Amino acid sequence: MAQRSHIHSSLRPTLLIFLLGATFGALAFWLSSIYSLTTIPSAEAAGGEVTSPTGTAPDRYVYYPGTEALSKDEIRVVACGTGMPAARRGQAASCFLIEVGNGDKFLFDIGTGSMANVASLMIPYQYLDKVFLSHLHTDHMGDLLSLWAGGWTAGRPNALRIWGPSGADPEMGTAYAMEHFLKFVNWDKVTREYKISPIPGQLDVTEFDYAVVDQVVYQHNGVTIRSYPAVHAGDGPVSYKLEYAGLSVFFSGDTVPNRWFIEHGKDVDLAIHESMHTPEQFVRLYNQPPQLGWRTCCEFHTSPQAFGKIMSTIQPRHAVAFHFFNEPDTRYQIYQSIRETYDGPLSMATDMMVWNVTKDDIVERMAVSTDDAWSVPGTAQQPPPEKGQPNPLSESMNAGRWRPGFEAQDPALDKYMEKHNLQKEDWRPGMYEQMQQEE
Numbered sequence: 354m355a356q357r358s359h360i361h362s363s364l365r366p367t368l369l370i371f372l373l374g375a376t377f378g379a380l381a382f383w384l385s386s387i388y389s390l391t392t393i394p395s396a397e398a399a400g401g402e403v404t405s406p407t408g409t410a411p412d413r414y415v416y417y418p419g420t421e422a423l424s425k426d427e428i429r430v431v432a433c434g435t436g437m438p439a440a441r442r443g444q445a446a447s448c449f450l451i452e453v454g455n456g457d458k459f460l461f462d463i464g465t466g467s468m469a470n471v472a473s474l475m476i477p478y479q480y481l482d483k484v485f486l487s488h489l490h491t492d493h494m495g496d497l498l499s500l501w502a503g504g505w506t507a508g509r510p511n512a513l514r515i516w517g518p519s520g521a522d523p524e525m526g527t528a529y530a531m532e533h534f535l536k537f538v539n540w541d542k543v544t545r546e547y548k549i550s551p552i553p554g555q556l557d558v559t560e561f562d563y564a565v566v567d568q569v570v571y572q573h574n575g576v577t578i579r580s581y582p583a584v585h586a587g588d589g590p591v592s593y594k595l596e597y598a599g600l601s602v603f604f605s606g607d608t609v610p611n612r613w614f615i616e617h618g619k620d621v622d623l624a625i626h627e628s629m630h631t632p633e634q635f636v637r638l639y640n641q642p643p644q645l646g647w648r649t650c651c652e653f654h655t656s657p658q659a660f661g662k663i664m665s666t667i668q669p670r671h672a673v674a675f676h677f678f679n680e681p682d683t684r685y686q687i688y689q690s691i692r693e694t695y696d697g698p699l700s701m702a703t704d705m706m707v708w709n710v711t712k713d714d715i716v717e718r719m720a721v722s723t724d725d726a727w728s729v730p731g732t733a734q735q736p737p738p739e740k741g742q743p744n745p746l747s748e749s750m751n752a753g754r755w756r757p758g759f760e761a762q763d764p765a766l767d768k769y770m771e772k773h774n775l776q777k778e779d780w781r782p783g784m785y786e787q788m789q790q791e792e
Contacts, residue, residue, distance in 0.1 A: 415721045416707045418474040425454040426598040428710040430623060431474065431720060433460075434467030435675040435702040438492040439639070444678055444704050445470055446492035449604060449625060453597045455574050460484045461593060461604045465495030468503060470704055473722035477731030478504035479511065485571075485578065486517035487606025488590035489530050497534065505545060505553040507728030510735045512555035516570055518563035518580070521588040528560040547742045550735055563589050566613055581617055583608035586653050594621070600710055603669070607676070609652070610659045618667040622710050625702075628660035628674035628691060634683055657687045661694030668697065671715045675702035752791050759784070 401411035423429055434448030446464025450471060453459075458480045460471070471481065481504060486494050501513055517527030535542060535556060542554050561570045564582055571578035576597045583590040585607045592614055594603045603618045605626040618624055630639065635646030650656050654676070655663070664672040672695070677687060684701050691699065698715070700706065705720040763781070770779060 414718060416709075416718045418476075418720055418722050423452060423454045424711070426600075426711065427454045428452070428595075428597060428600050428602060428623075430602060430625075430708045430710065432673075432675065432702050432704055432706045433470040433474075434462070434464045434496075435704055435706075436464075436466075436492075436678055437639075437676070438465070438490070440466060441678060446495065447487075447606075447676065448496070450474070451595055451602055453576055453595075455576070455597075456480075457574055457576055458483065459576075459578070459595065460500075462487050462493040462606065463496045463500055464492045468496040468499035470722075471500070472503070472728070473705075473724070473726045474720070475722075475726050475729050477729055478507050478509035479731040479733045482509065482511055482514050483571075484513065484515050485593055486515065486527060487583065487592065487604070488518065488585060489520075489525075489527065490586070490607065493606065494530075498538070501538070501554070501556075502541060502545070503728075505549065508730060508735050509553045510733040512552060512557045514557045514559070516559045516561070516578075518589050518591045519560050520563070525587070525589055526560055528558050531556050531558045543745050546739075547745055548738065550738055551742065552736055563591050567617055579617075581613040582611070583614075584611045585609070594618075599712065602710070605655075607654065610655055610663055614663065615666055618663075618669065620668060620670075622670045623673060623708060623715065624664060624667060624669035624671070625673040625675060626660055626663060627655050627676035628657050628687060629654040630677050630683060631657065631686055631690065634686070638678075638682065657690030658694050661691040664691075664697060664699075665695040671698045671700065671708070671710075671717075673700045673702050673708070679703040751787070754784075754788065756785070756788050 403410055418431075429452045431450040431452070432448075433450050434445035436444035436446055438446060445466030447462040448464050448467030448471065449461045451459045451461060458476065460481065460483065463471075463484055463486075481500065484497070484500070497515075504513065515527065515531055517530075519526040520529075523529055545554055559570070561568065561580060563580075566581055567579055569577060570580045570593075576595065579594045579596070580591045581594070583592045583606050590606055590608060592603065592605045592608060594601055594617065601621040602623045603614070603621045603625065605614060605624075607627055608614065614626070629650045632643070632647035632650045635641040635649055636643055639646075641649060651659070657674070660672075660674055674687070674691060677683060679701055688699075688701055700708070700717055705722065707718050707720050709716045709718075759781070766781070770776060
């Protein structure tokens with residue numbers, strides 16, 4: 354039986370307000386202390402002097418995609434996925450977009466769910482054609498489907514370029530995975546090749562030896578990307594370091610603490626490294642049995658304490674912890690565990706967090722983007738359909754077309770054809786002739 358309260362009913366609201374006020378006051382003080390430790394000074398406040406009642410604050414808390422040009426010697430990193438394999442609407446799986454001052458853009462991993470965040474940035478797909486996979490778990494490559502097909506239908510003019518590691522056997526490597534990816538999507542590929550253009554549906558795959566330390570896997574236009582072995586669930590995973598304009602971003606992928614990240618991560622500007630949930634969080638929140646919870650955290654991933662030890666050893670200008678569901682029930686325990694072994698600049702990553710990296714500063718903000726993004730055109734035109742491609746729609750299926758439905762749209766299409774000068778490309782006369790023969 355529930356125990357009866359001894360507080361007089363007339364005093365309860367006042368006492369409740371007092372207790373809530375005291376509790377939230379203490380909580381606010383504690384959170385503000387954590388905030389001051391997890392952000393850098395330039396990210397703490399928006400503002401600047403406003404000299405007119407119709408004026409604006411010159412500095413912002415947030416980043417509005419597409420409104421800020423990068424300087425020549427600057428890197429911008431956008432977290433498009435920071436979470437876990439299980440689907441969650443508020444946090445996608447691993448994906449980081451790195452943009453550099455020469456205009457080049459690189460996707461490091463493209464985990465399940467992340468393409469919605471990538472698309473919200475409204476970057477022309479012709480620039481989103483370089484993907485570096487850390488390994489072949491689906492929470493690091495699952496949304497390759499959306500990038501491949503979505504970019505194709507939204508105007509990407511060229512093949513999608515993929516870099517990724519080999520495996521212990523050919524069947525465990527990136528080339529094998531991408532070959533069979535195209536087999537998996539074969540119906541999609543064949544039909545779009547006929548209706549749109551075959552070129553954007555191709556994959557240009559570069560597989561490199563996962564075991565080679567500090568190897569250059571990409572070098573062009575002032576950007577160098579190096580790979581390093583990572584220790585995870587099997588041979589094959591790698592970490593990447595991007596170097597540009599004297600700046601460096603080191604991305605761990607999935608790995609336990611390993612000596613290569615320590616040896617080659619010293620003094621990098623931005624160190625992005627996984628930091629898993631605690632074992633108890635895996636059991637209580639992620640529905641894992643205890644034996645798996647502590648192994649997930651600490652045997653084939655990096656625990657918060659180990660993350661902190663890595664960062665206090667390599668001393669980056671700024672550390673970024675990711676690969677956990679970032680919410681009130683998790684982040685503070687993970688944060689406190691990291692602080693057992695590291696007291697430097699730190700971000701607890703979540704989706705759409707942004708870092709601008711220059712030699713003088715590292716600024717952390719959140720991106721504000723639309724949920725209803727359209728693709729935007731770039732400078733290149735997608736090639737037209739190629740003649741001679743076999744029609745994947747059979748005559749028996751074509752015979753099922755209903756002529757009155759097509760004729761209903763003809764007046765609108767006539768206007769459209771005239772507006773865009775498409776008279777030479779009008780497909781309707783041939784279709785109607787074929788329908789006449791079939792009747």
